[in-house]
Amino acid sequence: MKAVGIIVEYNPFHNGHLHHAKQARQESGADLVIAVMSGQFLQRGEPAFADKWARTQMALDAGIDLVIELPYVYATAQASDFAKGGIALLDAIGCSSFCFGSEQGEINPFLNSRHLLTEHWAEYQHLIHEAVQTGISYPKALNNAYLSLTGNRPGFADLTQPNNILGFHYLEAAQNLSSAMDPLTIQRIGANFHDSIQAGMPIASATGIREAFFKGDSIEQLSAYMPEGSIASLKKTEKEYGKFGSWEKFYPLLRFTVLREGPHRLKQYAEVTEGIENLIYQSAKTEDSFESFISLIKSKRFTRTRIQRMLTHIYTGFTWQQLRSFEGPEYIRLLGMSRTGRNYLNHKKKNTTLPLVSRAADLNNSMGKLDIHATVMYLQGMGSTNLKKEFTTPPIYWG
Structure with a gap:
């Protein structure tokens, strides 16, 4: 079958x-x-x-x-x-x-993009590192580095689009795994x-x-x-x-967890980095809704999605040590x-x-x-x- x-x-x-x-x-x-x-x-x-x-x-x-x-x-x-x-x-x-x-709707642009980055991997990583140092978000740094290599030429996948980004990573994962599965989009x-x-x-x-x-x-x-x-x-x-699941519904438990842990312990949780644990803690002390809480934390460097992943790990108790233990x-x-x-x-x-x-x-x-x-x-x-x-x-x- x-x-x-x-x-x-x-x-x-x-x-x-x-x-x-x-x-x-x-x-x-x-x-x-x-x-x-x-x-x-x-x-x-x-x-x-x-x-x-x-x-x-x-x-x-x-x-x-x-x-x-x-x-x-x-x-x-x-x-x-x-x-x-x-x-x-x-x-x-x-x-x-x-x-x-x-x-994108076609597989060839993804294959072309994957081949390009494989051929220029060291340069790509260098461009990402330089972009991150300017203070922009990691996703933005990835896109800037990618555009530098493609030069906006036709025939490559548009990696500004969310589903295209995921699709590109699927091909990347399959290649790294040496999978025989055929990619389709x-x-x-x-x-x-x-x-x-x-x-x-x-x-x-x-x-x-x-x-x-x-x-x-x-x-x-x-x-x-x-x-x-x-x-x-x-x-x-x-x-x-x-009810249905949402952060607004889960916020009382999340807020309790943040306030109980305090900044020192918050930084042990996966993806919590660069001192943002202090801002998370201070925001939880003052805000009684999730939207007002996260609005105080998000920035150009820390996107909403990135912060929400941190909060998920804080809520579930998932640590950096655990994250690094899985291959x-x-x-x-x-x-x-x-x-x-x-x-x-x-x-x-x-x-x-x-x-x-x-x-x-x-x-x-x-x-x-x-x-x-x-x-x-x-x-x-x-x-x-x-x-x-x-x-x-x-x-x-x-x-």
């Missing part, structure tokens, strides 16, 4: 994601689609809108055949490490290809990554959907932008927790499967290069224990009374 892999968050699963999954299957000629999905905390440093089981159900309802979890250490990482974790898992489970959505359609909902457009961004909900729209009012399965899962989430994914955590997905696993499970895990009780290494802990902290933030849900929820079987 031939599988195509995709790396996703589904926060929540919407019509654009459905298009991506269908096109990935079609373009690859695959028999099934395997999704590596972030768990309870996401790459932009946020708690998930709905828990990983609800988002797994959304994916299965929409035709995804296998959903496996991207471990916390990669799900909450900068783009290059996020890609490293996702690509490693797709390779380990035996995918023939991987497919990502991009603003499809044109991203509809709303851009951060766009608000626009009336009359059937495809909205996940950011726009969440924004509309928190501004007062009901789940039913957002049904035009999501498949029926997503609507049903969100209604179930609302009934179970009485790659250590298992394949199964969250859900269709009948086709189960047949694939029966055929492939003896040939996967990482152990397949279906029960939380079997996550007995440090990476697995971190995932379990992250789930407990997420459930606490959601006000759940069932903090053992990780152990009592089996993989979801669809069909």
Whole structure:
């Protein structure tokens, strides 16, 4: 059986994601689609809108055949490490290809860009270092260095676009892994990554959907932008927790943690650097909402996303020492499967290069224990009374 892999968050699963999954299957000629999905905390440093089981159900309802979890250490990482974790898992489970959505819409510009940077790697790193020294953010430094090498010539990927950036890192990760998977991309359609909902457009961004909900729209009012399965899962989430995940909801617990730890201990947590722990602490002392809190911290050097990742690690207690101890994914955590997905696993499970895990009780290494802990902290933030849900929820079987 031939599988195509995709790396996703589904926060929540919407019509654009459905298009991506269908096109990935079609373009690859695959028999099934395997999704590596972030768990309870996401790459932009946020708690998930709905828990990983609800988002797994959304994916299965929409035709995804296998959903496996991207471990916390990669799900909450900068783009290059996020890609490293996702690509490693797709390779380990035996995918023939991987497919990502991009603003570019064609794979050759990505291949050209990757070849260029490989050929001029030392110069590229030097340009990045020089740019960072001027005080600009790291993402801006990367882009400036890249533009210096390409000279805005045609034929290269536009790495100012968020999905293009991720796509480039997927190719980079696959190359570093010496993976035999074929890279594919499809044109991203509809709303851009951060766009608000626009009336009359059937495809909205996940950011726009969440924004509309928190501004007062009901789940039913957002049904035009999501498949029926997503609507049903969100209604179930609302009934179970009485709310959806956001930093505003988690802020009282985050604020307590920051104030309890103090600046000296805050700097031990992953990505907290350059003395920003002092500003985080002082801002928590004065601000009673998350938006006012983060507005005092973000700057040209420290973007909102970078700060949110720091805050995620402070909230979960994830340290620099832990971050530096991991070299790659250590298992394949199964969250859900269709009948086709189960047949694939029966055929492939003896040939996967990482152990397949279906029960939380079997996550007995440090990476697995971190995932379990992250789930407990997420459930606490959601006000759940069932903090053992990780152990009592089996993989979801669809069909």
